[in-house]
Amino acid sequence: MSEGETNRSPPRQGFQTAVNHMLERKIDSLLWLTRLGTIVFTVFSMIPLFGTNPYTNYQRALMSSAATSALRLHQRMPRIQFTREFGAMLLMEDSCHYLLYSILFIISYPITLSLLPVFLFALLHSVTYSAGLLYKLGCAGQAASLSAIAEHHQQNILKLVSFTEICLMPITVIWLFSGKGSLLTPFAYYRFLTFRYASRRNPYTRTVFHEMRIVLEAFANTPGRSISLKNMCYKVINYASYLAPPIPTQQ
Secondary structure (H helix, E strand, O other), rough: OOOOHOOOOOOOOOHHHHHHHHHOOOOHHHHHHHHHHHHHHHHHHOHHHHOOOHHHHHHHHHHHHHHHHHHHHHHOOOOOOOOHHHHHHHHHOHHHHHHHHHHHHOOOOOOOHHHHHHHOOOHHHHHHHHHOOOHHHHHHHHHHHHHHHHHHHHHHHHHHHHHHHHHHHHHHHHHHHHHOOOHHHHHHHHHHHHHHOOOOOHHHHHHHHHHHHHHHHHHHHHOOOOHHHHHHHHHHHHHHHHHOOOOOOOO
8 A cells, every 4th residue: 555545544433533532622522512401401491301390491501502602702712801892802702692692581581482592503503513523433424414404404593593583572572561571681682682683703683684674565565555554564664774783894
């Protein structure tokens, strides 16, 4: 066998290779575990198995999500600086947004729908990492299939996440007027939604808002629609456009 053929030999695979891979990338491995925790606790909050408390699992799911966001934030910004510039950069990070999101719903009146975005994110990213582990274990076919499934559904999942986040805004207001929520929740959640709208890395919130506007305008302009209903639709559109934050220009 020539030296070139030796250099092109396939990488070693097996259980020990997978373990070494996890040990070499400790933070990624911890992220995988915290995401699995979010998935498991979300399922247990919906289907209370083994006599578990749904509210306890609800909080654990959000705490696992907060841990995931904190670890991702550490990866993105490992050096903490007490400056205004660092604070501005921090608030531009998606992981910071979801850390604030998780904390907000941990301390607020429970809204089951709030688990759906963190569950879907955890599912999407844990599947991607699991595919990598399967490849290290020598299951290349299963790894390729899992990666293909995640890639095929990624866009729809991210749109569903954004749609759910938008729908949570009026729910927090309804909860406030029903006496179940606090005044802090809708105002804090509005700030979260503006962060997501202005996100540099994830345009799906802007995309979903745009698609919802198109649907609402089409509904308002349907022949035979009453003038009062049409005016109400456009008032909603104009008010939402007024509240939308400016989009930062790409550098």
